[in-house]
Amino acid sequence: MHTEHLTLTGASHERALEELGAYVVERGYAESEYVDALLEREASYPTGLDIPTAEFGLAIPHADPEYVSEQAVIVGFPEDTLTFQSMDDPDKTVDVDVVILLLVTETEGYTTFLSSLTKLFQDDEFVRLARERDGDALLNLITDRCLDST
Structure with a gap:
């Protein structure tokens, strides 16, 4: 599985998702249709998560695997805080400083990975590294x- 990080320059969550989508298409991890699928899924099923115990927000966007060529986890650090709709309540917004794009080619093991990942969001080390923007x-x-356990 590919794991990479980058700085996102877009001023909106849509632009940041377009940047991430273009990044994975350029690397051959996804087909060009992936970008639209990612934006459509985010509009229908928002992925912003507020981590109140950490006073921190993040988003975990993804799209269906049909346009994914290679599995990857791409971490994007926006230059400025982005506003995403809340996964828990789409009528609310979440200020996001880390975007974790998930590309999967099949759904088997995905639920286990996602469960491990969401537990990790409560971890002090995760929060510290995210705040420090230490992508590696x-x-x-x-x-x-998360990945070694799936």
Whole structure:
């Protein structure tokens, strides 16, 4: 599985998702249709998560696997805080400083991975690395705690 991180320059969550989508298409991890599928899914099923115990927000966007060529976890650090709709209540918004894009080719094992990932969001080390914008260490933590268990 590919694990990479980048800085997002878009001023809106839609633009940030377009950047992430273009990034994975350019690398051959997804087909060009993936970008539209990602935006459509986010509009229908928002992925913003507020982590109140950490006073922190993140988003975990993804699209169906039909346009994914290679599995990847891509962490995006927006230059400025982005506003996403809340996963828990789409009528509310979440200020997001980390976007974790998930690309899966099949759904088997995905639920286990997602469960491990959401538990990790409460971890002090995860929060510290995310706030420090340490993409390499954050991806290593995700790999060690979430990917190796699936």
